[in-house]
Amino acid sequence: MAVNRRGFLAGAGASLLALAGCTSPQTTSPGRLTLWYWTRGLSDNVLDEARARFADARFNPSNVGHNLRHRLLAAISGDAYIPDITMLNDDIAGYFEDADQFIDLNTLGADRFKDQYLPWKWQAGTTPDGKLLGFPIDTGPAALFYRHDLFQQAGFPSEPDDVARAVSTWDQYFAFSEEIQKALPGRYMITDAKTVFTYSIAQEPQKFLDRQHHYIGDQAHVQLAWDRALTAVRKGLTAGLVDTGQESGSVDRHAAWSNGKELSLVNASWITGEIKESAPKTAGAWRICRSPGGAANQGGSFMALTSHCADPQKAFEIVSWVLSPANQARHYVDAGLFPSAPGAFDDPLMRQPDPFFGGQVTVDVFGQAAKEVKPAYFSPQDIDISNIITDELVNVESAGKDPGQAWRDAQRSITRLLQRRGVL
Numbered sequence: 001m002a003v004n005r006r007g008f009l010a011g012a013g014a015s016l017l018a019l020a021g022c023t024s025p026q027t028t029s030p031g032r033l034t035l036w037y038w039t040r041g042l043s044d045n046v047l048d049e050a051r052a053r054f055a056d057a058r059f060n061p062s063n064v065g066h067n068l069r070h071r072l073l074a075a076i077s078g079d080a081y082i083p084d085i086t087m088l089n090d091d092i093a094g095y096f097e098d099a100d101q102f103i104d105l106n107t108l109g110a111d112r113f114k115d116q117y118l119p120w121k122w123q124a125g126t127t128p129d130g131k132l133l134g135f136p137i138d139t140g141p142a143a144l145f146y147r148h149d150l151f152q153q154a155g156f157p158s159e160p161d162d163v164a165r166a167v168s169t170w171d172q173y174f175a176f177s178e179e180i181q182k183a184l185p186g187r188y189m190i191t192d193a194k195t196v197f198t199y200s201i202a203q204e205p206q207k208f209l210d211r212q213h214h215y216i217g218d219q220a221h222v223q224l225a226w227d228r229a230l231t232a233v234r235k236g237l238t239a240g241l242v243d244t245g246q247e248s249g250s251v252d253r254h255a256a257w258s259n260g261k262e263l264s265l266v267n268a269s270w271i272t273g274e275i276k277e278s279a280p281k282t283a284g285a286w287r288i289c290r291s292p293g294g295a296a297n298q299g300g301s302f303m304a305l306t307s308h309c310a311d312p313q314k315a316f317e318i319v320s321w322v323l324s325p326a327n328q329a330r331h332y333v334d335a336g337l338f339p340s341a342p343g344a345f346d347d348p349l350m351r352q353p354d355p356f357f358g359g360q361v362t363v364d365v366f367g368q369a370a371k372e373v374k375p376a377y378f379s380p381q382d383i384d385i386s387n388i389i390t391d392e393l394v395n396v397e398s399a400g401k402d403p404g405q406a407w408r409d410a411q412r413s414i415t416r417l418l419q420r421r422g423v424l
């Protein structure tokens with residue numbers, strides 16, 4: 001059952017309707033083609049060049065910070081001050097029920113670029129009835145980040161190919177973790193239970209709802225990911241460095257990267273910049289390899305044209321240039337955004353050895369993972385469902401809640417959520 005427009009706009013909050021100063025649709029900067037993006041969402045160098053290249057269209061990139069979604073929903077709610085072009089995050093499926101608020105990019109000739117981008121990423125920006133709402137920006141291919149120096153010190157395999165072979169499955173990773181933690185007591189191989197669940201699900205060809213909107217989040221593939229996360233906790237392999245969104249949690253985790261308490265982590269390519277910034281003294285000590293269990297993707301964004309865009313054809317010309325394979329390589333170098341265009345993987349800019357990772361050419365690992373990601377249907381409910389389940393895993397790991405009760409509580413909460421939204 002479709003969610004109505006009120007459901008889409010609810011995320012803005014009813015009070016935000018007062019922010020709109022008029023009742024007729026209006027773009028945020030009449031006479032300009034305005035793009036809303038968030039901090040480090042795109043390369044500033046590429047955007048500066050785009051300003052000059054599309055000066056005739058008065059292209060106006062505007063960094064609105066990390067509250068972009070909040071502002072976008074408020075603008076659409078009031079039919080006023082709406083950007084011509086906007087970034088959308090990996091929750092793009094949440095906008096599909098209100099596709100009329102955006103332009104189908106296929107009507108502007110997007111199809112001619114389709115073969116230049118990863119098929120699963122292109123599909124992720126496409127509505128069930130075939131409208132392309134989001135043009136691909138970046139992806140979040142997963143890898144195993146690990147401390148080469150400490151693995152070597154403990155006498156364990158330490159070169160990327162050797163480590164990848166030793167931990168090719170989650171069970172092998174757990175066994176490897178048990179042994180290295182005995183050799184290096186007080187250190188941990190896995191961030192938290194949430195990480196294990198999240199990347200296990202990301203490796204599956206199905207998530208929480210099927211394409212007919214039937215709930216499948218209580219089926220075997222989800223139960224397997226849940227049980228796998230609990231196994232890691234039971235074996236004492238997790239550091240319990242839960243990402244709660246609080247500054248204290250980030251400080252603890254960053255310290256664990258610096259002092260070697262966290263020996264490894266499965267995460268997406270975008271975590272690279274955070275590791276470099278928070279643990280600069282560990283430069284040269286890290287390596288990456290294929291993640292346990294195979295390829296996975298977590299995150300990645302899109303660019304969309306709103307239905308009030310003043311000049312859709314020119315706006316799409318800008319979008320397709322800013323996100324061309326050549327420019328995606330620049331977004332990676334400048335902002336750490338891993339490309340959705342495989343042609344960028346061979347760009348010399350991306351093939352530079354990375355001193356932080358001991359001179360490793362990291363694109364070889366991330367690029368292979370990106371190509372191997374299994375296509376999966378992402379529903380508008382997936383992020384909220386995942387959060388409910390991982391919140392219960394945190395309750396088990398951090399507060400000692402009974403796992404069986406946690407699973408039952410998660411399923412009850414999901415049922416209530418889907419009933420409120422008219423899906424069940």
